Amino acid sequence: xxxxxxxxxxxxxxxxxxxxxxxxxxxxxxxHAWQTMFEELFAAWxxxxxxxxxxxxDHLDGKKxxxxxxxxxxxxxxxxxxxDPSDPPTxxxxxxxxxxxxxxxERVLRAEGIAPYPGSLRLLDQLADAGSRVAVVSxxxxxxxxxxxxxxxxxxxxxxxxxxxxxxxxxxxPAPDVFVExxxxxDVEPARSAAVEDAISGVxxxxxxxxxxxxxxxxxxxxxxLVDAGxxxxxxxxxxxxx
Numbered sequence: 001x002x003x004x005x006x007x008x009x010x011x012x013x014x015x016x017x018x019x020x021x022x023x024x025x026x027x028x029x030x031x032h033a034w035q036t037m038f039e040e041l042f043a044a045w046x047x048x049x050x051x052x053x054x055x056x057x058d059h060l061d062g063k064k065x066x067x068x069x070x071x072x073x074x075x076x077x078x079x080x081x082x083x084d085p086s087d088p089p090t091x092x093x094x095x096x097x098x099x100x101x102x103x104x105x106e107r108v109l110r111a112e113g114i115a116p117y118p119g120s121l122r123l124l125d126q127l128a129d130a131g132s133r134v135a136v137v138s139x140x141x142x143x144x145x146x147x148x149x150x151x152x153x154x155x156x157x158x159x160x161x162x163x164x165x166x167x168x169x170x171x172x173x174p175a176p177d178v179f180v181e182x183x184x185x186x187d188v189e190p191a192r193s194a195a196v197e198d199a200i201s202g203v204x205x206x207x208x209x210x211x212x213x214x215x216x217x218x219x220x221x222x223x224x225x226l227v228d229a230g231x232x233x234x235x236x237x238x239x240x241x242x243x
Contacts, residue, residue, distance in 0.1 A: 006233065007194075007213060009123070009241050010130035014188040016179060016206075018062070019138035021198035021219045022238070023120045024150050026109070030140075031056050033104040038072065041097065047076050057221055062199030064139045064162050064172040065098040073097075085166070105142065109149060116150045119239025124155055126242055135160065137182045137195070137202075139173055158185045174204035174229075179211065196238070203229040 009015050021027030031053070038051040059075060060068035066082070073080065073094070083093025089100035116124075127134055135158035136143060143161035147153040160182035164170070170177040183190045194213040195206035200221055206214045207230025216223075216231030223234045235241070 006235070006241055008243065009194055009213075010127060010132050012132070012194045012212065013192040014133040014135065014183070014186050015127060015194045015196065016135045016137050016182055016186075016211075017120075017195075018197045018199065018202050019136050019143050019146060020140060021061075022117075022196055022217050023124075023136070023152065024114050024116050024146055026114055026140075026142075026146050027061070027198065027219060029105060029108050029112075029114070030060075033101050033108060034060055034068075036104055037097070037101040041100075042076075045078070047078060049076075057200065061221070062139055062173045062197070062201035062205075064165060065102065065141065066094050067172040069094045069098045069101075102142070106145075109142070109145065114146060114149045116152055117237065119237040119242070121152070122242045123238040124152070128155065133157070133186050133188060135182045135186050137179050138162065139165070139178070139202075141166075158182055160185065172201075173199070174201040174208065176205050176209035179206050179209040183209070183211075197231075198226075200225055200229045203231045206230070 017023055020030055034056055042051055055072055059072040081093045083091055083095035085095050087093050087096040089103050134156055136156050137160045139162050141162035143159055160178050165178055179195055183193055190209050190211045192212055195211040196215045197203045197206055198217040198219045203216050203226055214231050216226030216234040218234050218236055226234045
């Protein structure tokens, strides 16, 4: 989608970033981990139709891990007990299945590491030079580990992640709770702040939270889907904002 001119993100009181797929390419690691785990589960339980990449975008992308598991299983008319976050990965519960996926994710992250998108890093540099406040708003419980592995944890005073969301009983994206709470933690008004997301659920979350600018980053979801979800503008890479 072409724009005459992109807004200056330093003009906003704060910029709140999703992590996976926006700052770091961990979305690809998550996608691989989900696919590996669900293909094995579907085969063992004789679940049809087979898992596809679209399942990731429709049911998993941007959501808290256990909510994503429940959503995908419901799409196949499969119901299992919710269980408890302490369930082992072998447990046939929503939490156990989610923990099974997380074990795969952690193994891949440790083996391969992660680096931030170059364009995202340059935008963070520009915002830092301007003294802009920034935060991470991620549904992942691995956010702290990913930020540390990518070498950018010290850039953010606020990291709203899946651990805090679960502790404080905040609803998963697409509900606005996590974005609104992160803005509160930064002491800024959503209407005077920008939110950056690559997931449909995340865009809906920021739009519902009343953010003054909702930026969609198209890493594969599709421009129109992000616009339909509430993105004011959509870019291919955050490099496009660097002046």
